[in-house]
Amino acid sequence: DPDRKTEVVLLACGSFNPITNMHLRLFELAKDYFHETGKYKVIKGIISPVGDAYKKKGLISANHRVTMAKLATKNSDWVEVDDWESSQSEWLETLKVLRYHHQKLLPPDATNSLEDAVPLTKLGRKRKQEPNRHEPVKKKNQSPDIKSVPQVKLLCGSDMLESFGIPNLWKLEDITEIVEKHGLVCISRAGNNAQKFIYESDVLWRHKNNIHLVEEWITNDISSTKIRRALRRGQSIRYLVPDVVRAYIEKNNLYSPESEDTNAGVLLAPFQKHASDSKN
Amino acid sequence: VRMKSRIPVILLACGSFNPVTNMHMRLFELARDHLHQTGQYQVIEGIMSPVNDNYGKKGLVSARHRIAMAKLALKTSDWIRVDPWESEQETWTETVKVLRHHYNESLRLLQSKKEFMENKHPKERSTGDSLSCQHPVLPELKLLCGADFLQTFKTPNLWKEEDIKEIVEKFGLVCISRAGSDPSQYIKESDLLSQYQHNIFLVKEWIQNEISATQIRSALCRGLSVKYLLPDSVISYIAQHNIYTEESERKNEGDLLQPLKVHSPAGTPLRD
Numbered sequence: 320d321p322d323r324k325t326e327v328v329l330l331a332c333g334s335f336n337p338i339t340n341m342h343l344r345l346f347e348l349a350k351d352y353f354h355e356t357g358k359y360k361v362i363k364g365i366i367s368p369v370g371d372a373y374k375k376k377g378l379i380s381a382n383h384r385v386t387m388a389k390l391a392t393k394n395s396d397w398v399e400v401d402d403w404e405s406s407q408s409e410w411l412e413t414l415k416v417l418r419y420h421h422q423k424l425l426p427p428d429a430t431n432s433l434e435d436a437v438p439l440t441k442l443g444r445k446r447k448q449e450p451n452r453h454e455p456v457k458k459k460n461q462s463p464d465i466k467s468v469p470q471v472k473l474l475c476g477s478d479m480l481e482s483f484g485i486p487n488l489w490k491l492e493d494i495t496e497i498v499e500k501h502g503l504v505c506i507s508r509a510g511n512n513a514q515k516f517i518y519e520s521d522v523l524w525r526h527k528n529n530i531h532l533v534e535e536w537i538t539n540d541i542s543s544t545k546i547r548r549a550l551r552r553g554q555s556i557r558y559l560v561p562d563v564v565r566a567y568i569e570k571n572n573l574y575s576p577e578s579e580d581t582n583a584g585v586l587l588a589p590f591q592k593h594a595s596d597s598k599n
Numbered sequence: 600v601r602m603k604s605r606i607p608v609i610l611l612a613c614g615s616f617n618p619v620t621n622m623h624m625r626l627f628e629l630a631r632d633h634l635h636q637t638g639q640y641q642v643i644e645g646i647m648s649p650v651n652d653n654y655g656k657k658g659l660v661s662a663r664h665r666i667a668m669a670k671l672a673l674k675t676s677d678w679i680r681v682d683p684w685e686s687e688q689e690t691w692t693e694t695v696k697v698l699r700h701h702y703n704e705s706l707r708l709l710q711s712k713k714e715f716m717e718n719k720h721p722k723e724r725s726t727g728d729s730l731s732c733q734h735p736v737l738p739e740l741k742l743l744c745g746a747d748f749l750q751t752f753k754t755p756n757l758w759k760e761e762d763i764k765e766i767v768e769k770f771g772l773v774c775i776s777r778a779g780s781d782p783s784q785y786i787k788e789s790d791l792l793s794q795y796q797h798n799i800f801l802v803k804e805w806i807q808n809e810i811s812a813t814q815i816r817s818a819l820c821r822g823l824s825v826k827y828l829l830p831d832s833v834i835s836y837i838a839q840h841n842i843y844t845e846e847s848e849r850k851n852e853g854d855l856l857q858p859l860k861v862h863s864p865a866g867t868p869l870r871d
Binding site for chain 1: 624676
């Protein structure tokens with residue numbers, strides 16, 4: 320069925336400390352990429368800022384980070400901010416966030432109503448007939464049409480992909496489930512190492528069909544670290560972040576040498592977790 | 600050093616702005632920060648001057664649109680504005696002439712401000728900004744550009760030697776370059792530029808943001824997103840007026856740039 324495109328939801332996890340034009344570009348690039356394949360339709364983008372419990376150096380309160388992301392996406396009709404991850408009291412593995420958003424997209428229990436028995440999505444095609452009310456209602460776990468449940472894919476830059484190689488940062492089984500059950504969309508600069516990195520990893524190589532590499536031709540290296548540095552030095556960040564974000568930062572005086580010292584010397588949550596897990 | 604005793608500076612950027620991008624506007628911000636941090640200058644104004652249609656560059660859309668887009672982009676800026684003088688001239692104007700025009704305008708403005716203040720308070724000595732003082736510091740007008748612009752000085756017949764000299768001697772350059780490139784090398788290789796290197800400010804952009812307008816136009820023709828690379832208002836304008844198309848990209852195709860036409864020795868065949 321040529322009209323049936325796989326629906327995709329793009330999920331970006333990260334500090335967003337603060338959100339920048341580059342973060343927002345990732346979504347646009349990924350969306351264009353999927354549409355050009357002719358096989359996918361991106362229906363939603365989700366920004367999920369990490370919780371304060373991540374304990375990254377310089378990480379300011381999740382409230383601010385979520386607010387800034389919301390301001391930045393106010394005039395986007397498809398990218399939104401989700402604060403479920405950031406409102407958890409403990410740090411959560413990325414896989415758990417992926418699972419949560421995937422779960423949210425599953426159709427509700429089919430026995431609840433007749434309408435839910437009909438597959439959720441058939442894009443570009445009008446329903447030719449009404450569902451037969453006398454047919455037994457399909458139960459949720461009976462042959463769900465895979466194409467009708469949107470896929471949640473992790474959207475990231477090549478830095479996140481390559482962070483899979485940092486010892487004890489990720490669990491191998493998590494990486495496996497991410498690329499096997501969900502998928503990765505990795506945006507990187509032309510001439511990057513992403514392909515090589517995938518080649519050198521057995522698990523990534525095995526699921527390389529579910530890893531989409533998108534090349535960014537317009538060099539746009541607006542890292543949050545550099546933004547925070549510029550702010551500490553009283554330099555302008557205009558045109559690198561949405562203006563509403565810049566105004567919010569200014570108004571609340573968010574980034575300073577003191578804020579950059581937050582969590583100094585503290586072990587990053589995933590490392591802490593690994594250390595305590597291995598003790599058990 | 601009090602702000603008042605700093606030299607006032609006006610930054611002028613000449614270019615196609617076809618279309619204006621976030622990168623163009625960044626140039627102004629970077630230049631201003633840099634000059635302020637020297638402690639010697641106070642940037643009082645930024646001027647964006649889109650080139651005349653007659654420039655003949657491939658893909659150059661009407662100045663009417665380029666000016667409108669720049670205006671939209673600069674709406675939120677309290678110190679940068681777009682000036683249509685260059686684009687309104689009968690034909691293409693050398694950059695040095697644009698500099699002269701804006702410099703004269705700034706003097707004229709200064710003079711009329713001075714007269715206004717004197718009429719208002721004939722005996723009072725103003726304690727306001729330096730421009731309204733009895734002996735105001737004359738503003739300097741500097742040409743703002745990227746490192747690639749500096750390199751074009753080398754292109755045969757694109758610039759007149761005496762123009763380059765006047766630009767670096769009488770006005771000055773603020774040249775933004777990205778990490779990894781070294782325009783100081785190029786300056787050393789040029790006798791003329793070396794002589795006036797004290798008037799050439801090199802500013803390094805550490806946050807790479809190379810949004811070339813050519814790539815933008817290419818993306819637009821392909822129906823790809825350019826959101827977050829240009830202001831939303833400019834993107835809407837482009838869509839509304841359907842400005843960039845395969846057809847618009849072919850404009851002036853095969854034509855020689857106006858400066859090359861004007862500067863070529865008569866009878867000498869020129870290469871593109």
